[in-house]
Amino acid sequence: MILVSLLQWVVNQFPGTEGKYFLSLIVGIGFILCEWVLWRLSRVAKRDYPFRLVNVGLLIASLILIGVSSSLYVVIWEQTNQARESVKALGAVRRTGFQIALTLGVCAAAYVSAGMVDRVVDRLLQQTEEITRHQGKVVSRLSIIGVYVVGLLALLSVWKINLQGLFVGAGLLGAAIGLAANETLGSLLAGFQLMFSRPFEIGDWVQIDEHEGIVTDITIFTTRIETFEGKYIMLPNDVVSSSTIINIGRKGRLRLGVEVGVDYEADPDHAMAIAKEAMKGVDDILTVPSPDVVLKQLGDSAVLLELRFWIEKPSSRRKWRAVTAVVRAVKLAYDREGIKIPYPQQEVSARKEAGGFRVADSQSTVTIPDQD
Numbered sequence: 541m542i543l544v545s546l547l548q549w550v551v552n553q554f555p556g557t558e559g560k561y562f563l564s565l566i567v568g569i570g571f572i573l574c575e576w577v578l579w580r581l582s583r584v585a586k587r588d589y590p591f592r593l594v595n596v597g598l599l600i601a602s603l604i605l606i607g608v609s610s611s612l613y614v615v616i617w618e619q620t621n622q623a624r625e626s627v628k629a630l631g632a633v634r635r636t637g638f639q640i641a642l643t644l645g646v647c648a649a650a651y652v653s654a655g656m657v658d659r660v661v662d663r664l665l666q667q668t669e670e671i672t673r674h675q676g677k678v679v680s681r682l683s684i685i686g687v688y689v690v691g692l693l694a695l696l697s698v699w700k701i702n703l704q705g706l707f708v709g710a711g712l713l714g715a716a717i718g719l720a721a722n723e724t725l726g727s728l729l730a731g732f733q734l735m736f737s738r739p740f741e742i743g744d745w746v747q748i749d750e751h752e753g754i755v756t757d758i759t760i761f762t763t764r765i766e767t768f769e770g771k772y773i774m775l776p777n778d779v780v781s782s783s784t785i786i787n788i789g790r791k792g793r794l795r796l797g798v799e800v801g802v803d804y805e806a807d808p809d810h811a812m813a814i815a816k817e818a819m820k821g822v823d824d825i826l827t828v829p830s831p832d833v834v835l836k837q838l839g840d841s842a843v844l845l846e847l848r849f850w851i852e853k854p855s856s857r858r859k860w861r862a863v864t865a866v867v868r869a870v871k872l873a874y875d876r877e878g879i880k881i882p883y884p885q886q887e888v889s890a891r892k893e894a895g896g897f898r899v900a901d902s903q904s905t906v907t908i909p910d911q912d
Contacts, residue, residue, distance in 0.1 A: 564613060571609045575602065592655030596648045642698045650691030657683040730777035731760035745789040745854055748780055754855075768856040793826065794854035798866055801842025803880040808835060808843055811879050818873035819849055824862040826850040831866075842882050 578601050585594045661680040735758065740746045744755050746765070753767035763780050765773045788794060802811045812833040819831035831849040838844070847870065851862045874881060 567609055567612045571605060574605050578602065578605075590652070590655050590659060592652045596652055599648070639698055643695055646691055646694045646698065650688055653691075654684045654687045657687060730781040731758075731762075733781055734758065734763070734777055735760070739785045740787050740790070744787055745856070747786040747788060748775060749783045751775065789854040792854075793850050793852045794859070795829075795848060795850050796859060796863060798847045798863055799836065799844055800847060800867075800870060801839055801844050801881060802874070803882045804843060806843070806879050808845075810877075811843075811874070812845060814873050814877050814879065815845060815847055815870045818869040819847060819866055822849075822862070822865045822869050824851065824858070824865045826852055841884050 578598055582594050582598045585597075658680050661676055661683065665676040740755050742755050742758060746752070746755055748763075748765070751765055751767070751773050753765040753771075753773065755763065756766050756772070757764040761777060763775045763777060765775065767773060800815065802808070812835070815833045816831060819825065819833075820827070822831075825831060826849070829850050831847070834846050834848065836844040836846045847866055849862065849866060851858050871881070
């Protein structure tokens with residue numbers, strides 16, 4: 541009552557239409573200033589509190605300011621009695637007003653809860669390495685969708701909408717969509733499987749069937765690979781999950797092998813020692829595990845050795861750079877030591893019962909006797 545009397549006294553100090561316009565202008569300026577102050581305070585509050593909670597608080601404060609300003613305008617223009625009559629008339633629809641208020645409250649709660657879920661997922665991502673950033677985003681979005689679905693169901697309950705018929709219709713619609721988009725749903729489920737089984741991550745060097753390259757993107761429907769020729773390949777996730785997946789660079793290092801053949805007359809132990817020593821001077825390969833050389837097999841024209849060495853942070857460029865450096869180093873070392881790397885050759889002998897070789901032309905016939 542004291543506040544109403546004070547307002548009435550202020551109004552009496554400015555009689556006439558001009559005074560009412562003046563007071564209305566003051567109220568409008570005050571409303572704008574208060575809104576500006578609230579906006580500045582909200583920017584400061586967002587540094588320490590969830591921004592969604594601050595936004596809801598700003599909305600509530602703005603609604604209160606609007607209510608106060610409207611009441612002041614009613615008092616200034618002496619419309620108190622008419623406002624009371626309007627309130628009485630609205631009493632008949634107070635149930636609807638209550639439902640509207642509940643609707644706003646549910647929407648605000650869902651909005652704040654979605655923000656809290658997002659913050660919780662972000663904190664979990666900072667505290668653990670078991671969940672990748674990409675998986676965290678998926679979990680966050682699914683959780684936010686779940687919060688909004690719960691809010692929608694609450695709104696339907698507030699407005700007393702029959703959910704049974706809605707669920708029946710949704711079931712029929714889901715069955716129709718499932719039949720019409722069988723492959724799409726298969727890719728969707730396979731996408732979730734890939735995201736949580738984690739056979740590879742973005743940036744990994746993988747081979748999926750005949751496709752080899754770097755994983756550049758993983759969605760719930762497709763996986764994108766950039767090949768070393770600069771081509772982009774989009775693979776449906778159901779195809780990826782049903783294929784053989786080789787993650788080449790998962791552990792951060794990769795063992796490579798290069799074959800080299802030495803002459804049968806060369807000492808294999810000496811050739812292995814020279815190759816191993818040559819690889820120790822290559823900067824593009826790891827020293828631990830140390831490079832190694834093994835006898836692989838006896839070839840048609842040479843004794844085959846396998847040069848084994850490791851590289852870190854495997855990529856196509858690192859692989860071929862290391863292979864080139866190793867082959868070059870071993871070739872130069874063998875040249876210095878006089879170890880021959882033979883050309884492919886075959887030894888051919890004549891059968892005794894066939895009478896040896898015969899070289900025939902239009903002039904003469906020469907018989908080469910049996911080499912035995």
